[in-house]
Structure formats: structure tokens, C-alpha cells
Amino acid sequence: MGSADPERTGGYPSSWERPTVFYSKNVKYLVYGAIGLFVLWSAWELRPSPARLIGGADAAASLLTTMFPPDFTPEARGRIWDGMIESIAMSIVATAIGVLISIPIAVMAAENLVPRPVYYVGRSLVSISRSLHELVLAIVAVVAVGLGPLAGVIALVIATPGFFAKLMAEELEDIDEGQADAIRALGGSPVQVLLYGVAPQVIPRMIGLIIYRWDINIRASTIVGIVGAGGIGVTLLNSFDRYEYDFSLAIILAIIAVVMFGEILSAVARRRVQ
């Protein structure tokens, strides 16, 4: 590190270099430089044409002027209400069904409860469900079953194990094995072990997770409509297509209100349960 050997010269080195995680200072600068260049290049690729920028300014101006004030006329309120009820209903149904299919997947993805091959299958299902965005699932579901809330429900149901089964499996892995062993010792079947040795330990946490997932599903249910899968998102997309930006803003404000309300409700409910 130092340039001079203190033993030999009797003095101390007059330079010091900070140790880096890279092999040397030069490698470090090279890496940083490469990252900088990459970012600059990508930013350059994105540049809008001057015409677009000017057009964009106009569009932004007209967007902002039409947006305010938000359209909360009784007619608009009625449409928002209908869309919102559909979204919330979707979130509830999807949570119920999603949790039902997540529970077996959670058991499969709990290392301590099942044989290895089953565990890997469980983990893979969780990973796939987690990796695909609700909107990707929704767009595919719309193709399969047509436009409407059924597609939305299916999308949310498929997205649920990625969160619920994953966290549930972690709960299952944390259980006190002694209680499960006790049931085993009494000659209980594997199902009995789950019902009497495992379930009582995880049910309070499970209810918390159900409420949490429902909170997430509310958020998702307000946007899946953008690909035609029902709920307020459909109303929102239509308002954009018809340039009714004041109505769009009203819808977005309503969505924010519902999402926040759901967040508060779920936080309160989870605290009550645990």
C-alpha cells in the first residue's frame, strides 16, 4: 500500500490508498465510468424529438387545464361508485379464492412439512406467481375468459400465492415442531397433524396475512381494468380515451381514497387480530 518501507527508510509512507472492493483504483474508476456511460447512453436513447417536446408542452397544458377541477358531478359520481363497487367486490372474492388455493401451496412450500420434491414444486409455484405482475396475468386472463370482472378475479387469484403462500410457508417453517410431534406420537395421520398440531399455531398470523393480502388486492383491483379485466380501471381507461381528463382525475382521487382507506382498515384489523 505505502510507497516506502518505514523499517528501512526510518520514515513513514506519504501516500495512502483506500482499499476498495474492486481490485484496484483503476478498476474502480473503469467500473464507475462504464456505469456512467451506460446511463448517459440509455438516457440519450430516450430523448424525445424537439417536435415531441413542444407538442408535449401543449399536451401537458391542455391536460392540466382539462383536469381541473375534477369532475364530481352526480352522474360521474354514479359511474365511479359502480366501478369502485366492482373493484372492491373483485378484491374480496379474489382474496377468498386465492387464499383457499394458497394454503395447500403454502404447505407444499414449507421445508419442514413435506418431502423435498414437493417442496421444490411449491417454491416454483410461489416464484412464478410472484414474478408475474397482476396486469400481465390480467391481460392473459382476458384473452382466456373475455373482458370483465371474471378475468380480474382470475388474475388476482393467481397472483395471491406469490405473496400469501410465501409468507404463510415462512410461518409454517417457524412453528414449534414439538406440538406437531405430539399429534404424530398419538398416531395422527398427516392431515390430523396439520389440523391439530400445526393449524392452531399459525391461524392468528394467517388471518393477519389474509387481511394484508386483501389490502394489496384492493390496489390491484383498481387497475386491472386498464387491460379490460373489470372494475374502476375500465372507467379510468375510457375517460382517458375520451379525453375526459377531469373525470380521470376524479377517478384517480377516488382510487387514492379507497386505497388509503383499505390500508388503514387493514392496519387496524391486523392489530386487532394480533
Add this chain to the structure above:
Amino acid sequence: MLTITDLEKVYPTGDKALQGVSMEVDGNEVVSIIGPSGAGKSTLIKCVNRLTEPTSGSIVLDGEELTTLSKKELRKTRRDMGMIFQEFNLIERLTVMENVLSGRLGYMSSWNAFRRNFDDEDVQNAYEILDRVGVGGMENKRVDELSGGQRQRVGIARAILQRPKILLVDEPTSALDPETSFEVMEMLTEIAREEDIPVLINIHEVELALDYTDRIVGLTDGQVVFNGTPAELDESARDTIYRSGKSRAETGTEDQSQSQSQSSSSEITDASKEKSF
């Protein structure tokens, strides 16, 4: 020479931490401040380099009035005052060398500081000081890998590299075990003597004050109640200083100072939270 006259400090909470403190630190004296917890020892030290703004009174260092300095002048003057902290206050995630060299921050441009572009001479001195405080060869270790004793040595090295005109030390050993405490005190006073600079040091353990300092100032409830040599600190002087303590048993006083040093660490962090930056 440091001269403090009629220093008062009232915290926004209404705590009168200092009530007319006057004292001096001369030449290359090592002066210790002892006193019960909450007496205002830390407040006094921090008023000197104005980490805490004094309410009234005067502090003069080598002819310069410190209480009226502008922000810029204050930064310059702070370079002349090395500070050593109870909780070390080292930059935990940086290397020992960077910490020691950070003692030169007041002399560098921020740009050079950012690039860790230190002066050759400073680097040389830093190596030498690390050797002197007994942590030679550890320059590339991160501070969070060091033991408490090693950290305080780095803290001392950092303060010395400032080439200060005075060392301000706030309970340097409270976070250390007794044996390390003696080592650190020994080294601290020795280096100060070699560098020929005065030291103002807060201390909990009266024993350490007796062994290592030239003069002792007793502080109680923000007032100086004793000022004399270790030899003059007799039983009755101790009683005045630790008024609230039991006067009879020597061990009683010891116990109390033990529990004080326990509580003081949390108080210091509480106090430092007040700082805005």
C-alpha cells in the same frame, strides 16, 4: 491558555446546566473536571468549541474570544481544539486511516476531502501517530472492526493530527473496561505532554483524575465548588462535590460514580440529539 469567565448555559428545556463557571487551563496543564451526573461537565466542554451555544459569559483561547465568533471564524478556530468523545464518535464505516486523516478536514477543500486526496505530509504524520497510539498497521481496517480501546486510540490520533492548541476530552474512558481505561489515560496524558498542549478532561472515576491530572475542578449543579491539586482533594472536598452522595463510606461514593457512568452514556446521546445539522 484557555480562560472561562462567568459562563452560563440554560437549555431550551429550562435546565440551568452552567451557572457562572469561571476557570482557567494554563500552559500544558492537564485539568480534570469531576462531578456528579448532570453537573454540567459535558455542557462545559461543548460550550468551549460551541457544539453547544453558551447563553452568556466569555471563553478566551490564546487571546481570542470564542463566544462571539462568526460561523466561518468558528470553523477555523475549531481546528485548534481537538476533541475526544466518550462514545468515540468515529466514522464507523470508514477506515482507520480516513478517520485519522479526517482530523485535517478543517484544512482541506471539500472537493479534496470528498476524493480522499490528502496531503502527503498529513498521511506521513497519520502513520506516525497511529504507531504512537499503538494501532500501527491497522490503517486499512474499518473502525467497526475495532475494540473499544482501539477505537479510543484512533480517536486520540485523530485529535492529535489536528495539531490542536488544546485537547477537550469528554469522559474518554467511560465506555472502556478499567484496565483499558488506565492505558488510554496514560497514553493520552503522555502524548499531550509530548505535544506540549493543555488538556481539559471530564472524568467520572476520581481515581483516574487523581493519578493523571495536574489540577482538579469540582463541578456541582453547574457551579465550580472545588479547584485545586489532586493532593488538596480531601474527604470533605469530595463531599462537597458529590453532595448528593453518602458522605460516610468511601465505597458508597465509588458505587455511585459507577452507576453514574452507566447512566451518562444514554444522557450523552440524548444531549447530542439536540444537535441539528
Add this chain to the structure above:
Amino acid sequence: MSYEGSTTWRKHDGRARALRYLAIVVAIAITALSWRALDIQYTFVVDAPRNLGDLLLRMYPPNLAYGAEILPPLVETINIAILGTGLAILISLPIAYIGAENTTPNAVTYALGKFLIVGTRSVNVIIWALFFVVIFGTGALSGVLAVAFRSIGFVSKLIAEGIEEIDAGQVEAIRAMGGSPLDVVVYGIVPQIKPAFVGVATYRWDINVREATVIGFVGAGGIGVYLDTAINFFQWSNVLTILIAILGIVIISEVVSAYLRKKVS
């Protein structure tokens, strides 16, 4: 004595149990009502599994040749996530600064910081994308902005928490040595929040890769545009190829982000 004890115990347990059953009944009732509200015809439900199965059969096998074609949009998706995250961080730094209790100048700035954090977080990325597409037209630029704005709340909140947790002693030490305010930031604050910062950046980037896969549905660039097109043209094996590719990049970025987080601790 023991008899009495057991009745009180049973009574208490009985009430809790009744409440629990009530909660279950209410939950089932609400779910049933919700189902009615959706007004979905049973034939559709009955057919749904078959329809989904049919679709998967039509998709299989994936079109491997198409894989090369979608490489550029995949790279674009990741780039959108990187640039969006980077931009979000730039915007978030001042917001975090005013949203952290110990650095915010006054109560008004603190409230503003909190408002910006909550406000941006409540609007989904796809809604941001709708807006930016209106302003900047279709393309990755709108996507980057949508991802960035969506991330501001999350990133500033976590950085603000990082700032709130710093040890004031280290800051004090730099000031005591005569360091300038800039030195205080560089030596006193930055080293302390660096791990939190890297953690937030990589974690958010990981989330953003996933988000960047869908903004294409409203024309904001990335692989989503291709998925939308493939579906509109009934190119089912291409759809499957894209789905697999999305799965791939999402999982890879998850691994990369976890690795980076571990590296800087």
C-alpha cells in the same frame, strides 16, 4: 373451587368462540354478496378452467426463434427500471431530506415531505404511465417517468428513515474538527446511510423491473408493448415466449439485487 374455575373459563371461551363464528359468518356473507355484485354468469365460471387450459395449449410450444427478437425490448425493460430508479433517487434525496425529522428545516417542510411521500406512493405505475403517455407520447421516456414517479414515495420514505437513524455523534465529531457543512455530509452522513441507500436502490430496482413489464400495455415502452401486440395478433406461441422471458428477467434481477445488497453492508 375447581368446578367454579372451569365454568368461568368455559363462559369466557364461549363468548370468544361465538364472536369468532360470527366473524366467519360475516366474512362468508360479504364474500357471497361480493360475488353476487360481480354478476358473473356461472357458465363462464364453469368454462374458465377449460378456456385457460385451451389457451395454454394454443401457446405451447413457445416460439424460440422469437426469443432473439424480443431481446431489445427486454433490455429496454431493464433500462427503464434502472433509469426510473435512478431518477426516483435523484428526486427522492431532497424529499427524504425534508421528510426526515432530524434534517428537515421546519414543520412546514416536514409536512410537505410526508405529503409527497404518501401522495406519489398511492398512484399505481400504470396510472402514471397513462399520464406521461398523454404528455410525452408512447415510448420508453414515458415509462421511465412513470416508474420514477411511482417509486418516489417508497424510496424517499426509506432514505428518510435511514437519515433518521444516523448517529448524531459522528456528525458532531466532524463539526468539532472544523469541518464544513459539506464535510459533514460527506463524512458524517453519507457513510452512515450508504448501506440503507444501496439497499433501497437495488430493492426498488428489483420491484421496478416487474413494474416495467406492464407499462407497455398503455404504450410506455418495454416488453409490455410486445406482449400486447402478440396478443392482439393471436400469436400465442410468441405470447408464451414473452411470458417465459418476463419470468426470466424478473428472477434474474431478484438474484442480482440480493447479491448487490449483500455486497454493501
